[in-house]
Amino acid sequence: MMPAHPGASPGAWAAAGMIAAVVLTSTAGEVLTAAAMKSVGDLDEIRAKSGMKGAIRAVVTSPLLFAGIFFLALSFFSLLFALNHLSLSLAAPASASLTLITNSIAGKIFLHENVDRRRWMSAGLVCIGVYLLAH
């Protein structure tokens, strides 16, 4: 698919900047959402104790979740902006696959997840696979 403005295709640095914006905002959104759900606790257990209303209340009263949704929305609009300047076959697979790697790094640093060799290998394989599938 051609970009919306093929005559004014951006340089490599501008393209990298647009993809980086999508990847970074998406990573921030995913990490904040994951942190929100960890602070809420196991939703299955909350629902067993307090019912569906209790589970919904626990989720919608988390400020971190709304911060996460804000960044995910920002990522969506960044992707729309990127698609307006870059071809779909570059922007979509590059951002989708790179996000898996940045999420692994952010998960280790900010969520203190134990990203062992198995998870790194999995993230790498899925990253290349998503790129090949979406390209």
Place this chain on the structure above:
Amino acid sequence: MAHIRPTPRQYMILGLVALGAPLGDTCLSRGMTALPPISLTDPMSLVHAIFTPWIGAGIALLIGFFASYLTALSWADLTYVLPATAFGNVIVALFARFWLHETISWQRWAGIVLITVGVGFVTQGPSLTERPAENAAPSGVQEHETAEGRAR
């Protein structure tokens, strides 16, 4: 890292996450292409679009996806959920091949194999990072780990 594995019900929720987003997007795409071109000068046509069957189904699937995604993140690590749910891309590609009879290039078959192997790797491992009891982790996570420990 403790070997905390998801229960069959939790695997089902991961499956819903994997399928919900691609199927929802597909329904939205099918619904929107069936509609006449929508102009920004007539925003009400977008509101009417919500009530068409394909778009309604797509929105319902995406709401289901987000609810399942949040549920999965409440008992599993982000670095476990994201690769595991990428398997939805493979299912959509296989649908396209065997249901819609689309041609799949060798690059896409290679992508399908790599995602499948990657998902196989991550799902064989623990789903949640175990934290020591004295760690200031959220209480819900600790309770969950205790419950998982009892279940094992």
